[in-house]
Amino acid sequence: QVRLVESGGGLVQPGGSLRLSCAASGSIFSINTMGWYRQAPGKQRELVAAISTDGGSTNYTDSVKGRFTISRGDAKNTVYLQMNSLKFEDTAVYYCNAEISLEYYGGSYYDTRDYWGQGTQVTVSS
Numbered sequence: 001q002v003r004l005v006e007s008g009g010g011l012v013q014p015g016g017s018l019r020l021s022c023a024a025s026g027s028i029f030s031i032n033t034m035g036w037y038r039q040a041p042g043k044q045r046e047l048v049a050a051i052s053t054d055g056g057s058t059n060y061t062d063s064v065k066g067r068f069t070i071s072r073g074d075a076k077n078t079v080y081l082q083m084n085s086l087k088f089e090d091t092a093v094y095y096c097n098a099e100i101s102l103e104y105y106g107g108s109y110y111d112t113r114d115y116w117g118q119g120t121q122v123t124v125s126s
Helices: none
Strands: 003-007 010-012 018-025 030-039 046-051 058-060 068-072 078-083 092-104 109-116 120-124
Touching (some): 018 092, 058 068
Antiparallel strands (some): 003 018, 018 078, 046 058
C-alpha cells in the first residue's frame, strides 16, 4: 500500500517561513512527478508547485513564484516545499501529490496513478 505522509505545517506570521515535507512509502516501482496542491476554505484545490522525476524541471503557480521553492530529496521519494515571505492568502490545507507506478506480475503489468497525502494545515496570521 502506498502512503504519502506530510509534515511541517503550522501557524506563522506574515513574512515568515515554513518548510513542508512529504515522504512516499510502500511497494513502489517508480515515482514520477511530485507536487504540492492547496485548498483554502470555499475554494477549489489548486496546484502550487510541481517537480519532475529527476528534479530538473519545476513549475509554480504565479502567486508563489519567487517565494516558494519545491525540491526533491536525494532518494527521490521525498518532496519539499520551502515557503518564504508567507502571506495571509497562503493560508490553506496543503496536499502532497505524486504520480506513482506499481509493478505487478514480475513486471508484466504496471499501474500508474496519482496518490495524495492527508493534508497539512498552513495558517498565516498575525
